[in-house]
Amino acid sequence: MTPSARIQTAIEILDDILSGTPAEKALTGWARKSRFAGSKDRAAVRDHVFDALRRRASAALQGGSDDGRGIMLGVLAQDEADLERLFSGDGYGAAPMTEAEVAAVAAKVAEPVDLPDWIVPMLRTDLGTAFPENADALRQRAPVCLRVNLKKTTRDAAQLVLQDDGVTTAPMSQADTALQVLEGPRKVAVGQAYQTGLVELQDVSSQAAIAALPWSDGQRVLDYCAGGGGKLLAIAGRMEGAFFAHDANPDRMQDLPARAARAGVDVEIVAPDSISQHAPFDVVFCDVPCSGSGTWRRTPDAKWRFTAEMLDDLNAVQAQILQEASGLVAQGGMLVYATCSLLAAENGDQVDKFVQENPEWSVVHRQQKTLADGSDGFFFAQFTRV
Structure with a gap:
């Protein structure tokens, strides 16, 4: 052509x-x-x-x-x-x-501003002085980021294999597992490093969140909104434990068994109607459905389809998931709430509401990443029972 x-x-x-x-x-x-x-x-x-x-x-x-x-x-x-x-x-x-x-x-x-008119005032308020930089970044192409599977290799060793695959990378400072692809992004999926489970595609914001949480060998970890399982596999790369995946729509997990096998991780798929039988868990990780506003440069069609009514519906689902997931955590365990959103309504507001309604839980740590940090937008909060 x-x-x-x-x-x-x-x-x-x-x-x-x-x-x-x-x-x-x-x-x-x-x-x-x-x-x-x-x-x-x-x-x-x-x-x-x-x-x-x-x-x-x-x-x-x-x-x-x-x-x-x-x-x-x-x-x-x-x-x-x-x-x-x-x-x-x-x-x-x-x-x-x-x-x-x-x-x-x-x-x-x-x-x-290349954003829906209705959401601009909200993001201006939520992002403050960082709004212009984030709005501009959403107009640009996103970098291709890889996560090194620490269960199988080191970052330096993975870079050498990627180089043989024709993929040039550079370490990213935000996480010790992160590499940015500089040349050959379309060669990643067919290369030896990817095919043998040394690396996975994953934005650095997710990797940084996983790295910031306290993991211990022997923990039973449930990914409550697993989808493709990327967060669970990132956790498994950092510890030895028992790993469980659940999703309200099991079809979203259809690629997870193959991904887990490639990564060298045993993952048990838990059906929605049997999850209580496997509880309690030491860690329940909830990467909840959200606007995806932090990733709109990767899925730009989504930002023009997103509406205020959809945000209201998502807020209700997020609150319900957090409430349900909290009941699956063992005494002394860890509950994690995460989104790939820039909106306070999906992030800090949800966390504050949950703690107000459930005073037996307290926030140990919360963190908001924006595109101004050199990553996708990502939020997470770590809870523990008081």
Whole structure:
């Protein structure tokens, strides 16, 4: 595909997304219908689409319209791309710009915050002086981070294997297990280091949270909202113990057995109707469903779909999970509440409410990471019974 054809394809996919199709579904659907597109074409189109979604509001203003073409024009104008070459109309490429589009692109516009209007005041309050830096970071591509599996190797040794795989990395200071991929990110999943369980994909914020908690050999650990199990496997890399995974939707855990086997960890999957039979646990870790606002640069489609009503619903679910999970913790055990959110309503407010309603619990430690810390947004709180 020519560069212009890639742009036209991205425009069509964006229009599909704007009509209501989830981004991943739209991209997958196009890839399945377009066998002629090589891996570099698919990667380039995906990058175009995600860049456009990250900067959707400002790009629509710069491009003169809020459809796929206008947004794509705006993004490329912001990046100072050669618009005449990319909108040449040659072959399957994007049609040449109209006079109105040329004028819109040439105009000086004040770039709006690339976030839903309703959430901006809330984030300004919650983030304070850190809001501008976080808002700007959400417009950028996220770094690719790896977690070294300490059960199998060291960070230095993992780097050497990754180098042989064609993946160049650098240690990250936020966690002793963290590596940032500098070159070859698409080679990670097919490389020896990943295939043999030496490394996993995981943002540094999650790794830092796990590293900050007190782990002891012999503990029975339950990941209450396990999903793919990344947090549980990170915990298992730091200690010897018994590991259990639970999720209200067991289908979310379908990849966990294979991931655990690759990592060299025994994980017992616990069905929702039998979890009380396995209790109590020394540690219950709750990475609860949330807005994902701290990860919106990775899933930019999600921020435009998120609503105030969805936040209210999530708050109710979060409070219920925290209450239920607290009943599974052994006396003297540890309860952990975590989100990948930047919103106080999902973080500190939930923690304060839980302690007020359950005075037998106290907060030992809480921590909020934002994109200004060089990571995704992440919050966690550690509780113990008074």
